[in-house]
Amino acid sequence: MSDLHIGPASADELGAVLDFWKTAAEGTSISDDLAGVERLHERDPRALLLARRDGELVGTVIAGFDGWRCHLYRLAVHPGHRRRGIGTALLAAAEERFAALGGRRADAMVLDRNERAHPAWEAAGYGPQAQWTRWVKPLG
Template structure:
């Protein structure tokens, strides 16, 4: 495992959109109807701090969308470059997302996770999230 001090977490900017879309094609499981330039631009315009990027040595190695609507903390598009998996990238991204939520007053994180992505299930469980079958999503209670 590489030391985490070389990992930089930051909010995405408009100049990152094409890079993020290319990254998702390589690193994310599945696609979304909003995985296009306009969809990401709308996200950044509405909530400029929501799309968190992890970079190592200038390379985009991870992402998560940490959305806050004033009521609920929602996590989407947690993705890590295959060559960077099991090196703490998702853990660092989720910690940054949870810090963001706590600063905004959020109390529970809901994660959208594909049922078939068992590798992702292990990552979410390791981060303290648990499946909620009645809702088909995973949630974690955040400290106020």
């Protein structure tokens, strides 16, 4: 995995990230537009982590920290690069970021219907919490 580089996205890469999600991410969100990703980057320029192999964007994860809890969103690996440890490496980088920020617990937004992803999340130690039901309200 030595040819894999993980680091924060730069402002000029945000459009490419949106294009990448159209291919690699399961589903879309109302915040999947340039203005939404720019707000994320402006607020926390180190939250959006990109995985590159030989300069090619092959994976992403948003590792957000609000000062209290750690949140994972948009873990996505290009279909042609899956099952090669990229998702695991992205999660490890996110967890290192959280530890450095003092985070003590991470939660992940994982779609119920994205069943192909569930084993990878479980292998990383994440799992559904029976006592919690996430209720979501789109804003705007």
